[in-house]
Amino acid sequence: GENVEQHPSTLSVQEGDSAVIKCTYSDSASNYFPWYKQELGKGPQLIIDIRSNVGEKKDQRIAVTLNKTAKHFSLHITETQPEDSAVYFCAASPSARQLTFGSGTQLTVLP
Amino acid sequence: GAVVSQHPSRVICKSGTSVKIECRSLDFQATTMFWYRQFPKQSLMLMATSNEGSKATYEQGVEKDKFLINHASLTLSTLTVTSAHPEDSSFYICSVFTGTAGEKLFFGSGTQLSVL
Numbered sequence: 001g002e003n004v005e006q007h008p009s010t011l012s013v014q015e016g017d018s019a020v021i022k023c024t025y026s027d028s029a030s031n032y033f034p035w036y037k038q039e040l041g042k043g044p045q046l047i048i049d050i051r052s053n054v055g056e057k058k059d060q061r062i063a064v065t066l067n068k069t070a071k072h073f074s075l076h077i078t079e080t081q082p083e084d085s086a087v088y089f090c091a092a093s094p095s096a097r098q099l100t101f102g103s104g105t106q107l108t109v110l111p
Numbered sequence: 112g113a114v115v116s117q118h119p120s121r122v123i124c125k126s127g128t129s130v131k132i133e134c135r136s137l138d139f140q141a142t143t144m145f146w147y148r149q150f151p152k153q154s155l156m157l158m159a160t161s162n163e164g165s166k167a168t169y170e171q172g173v174e175k176d177k178f179l180i181n182h183a184s185l186t187l188s189t190l191t192v193t194s195a196h197p198e199d200s201s202f203y204i205c206s207v208f209t210g211t212a213g214e215k216l217f218f219g220s221g222t223q224l225s226v227l
Contacts, residue, residue: 032214034215034216036218041221041223042220042221043115043117043204043206043218043219043220043221044155044204044218045218046112046215046216046217046218049215089154089155095214096208096209096214096215096216097143097208097214097216098157099157099216101154101155102154103153103154104152104153104154
């Protein structure tokens with residue numbers, strides 16, 4: 001089955017700086033890679049996703065890049081704000097039906 | 112995306128009692144919903160796949176007689192934790208799969224279950 005590794009487990013950045021979270025996956029059949037943001041006591045919120053027919057996708061301050069050859073994908077958050085502080089999960093799958101999640105990254109944006 | 116409503120958000124119960132958690136898809140007719148479990152500072156663990164009009168399929172190691180799932184309509188799935196024990200205390204989250212309408216997974220707000 002799929003195995004997703006996520007790094008780092010914790011990340012602290014100064015407000016206004018960029019944050020990068022990286023994930024690797026094992027199953028070459030995976031072609032769907034979403035990212036979720038989870039605030040304390042809440043369910044995960046889908047913030048961006050990418051499918052394997054594109055290498056990069058951007059939505060305002062958030063971007064995701066995908067390298068299928070190397071089997072890794074990354075989340076980039078620019079101009080970080082305190083409200084970006086949360087746990088971020090990556091996931092991979094041949095479809096959204098059967099996602100395998102990474103272990104999560106606690107992002108803290110320091111004011 | 113799909114709007115998913117989950118209730119209750121928090122429940123405390125005595126050991127041996129049963130607890131029902133509701134998951135509603137407010138703006139999407141969901142033939143497939145998923146139930147996840149999350150322990151503190153850990154990732155999401157898939158418990159079962161809830162299929163409208165048919166039996167749920169459970170992941171390995173999840174007791175189907177303990178975690179009863181009912182998906183009687185396209186907008187409602189329920190998870191009942193039967194004879195709850197302290198080790199069942201966890202954060203339970205449902206999700207809706209949008210299938211051919213975009214193939215995405217949207218989560219509810221979660222239910223924190225505490226068993227005393």
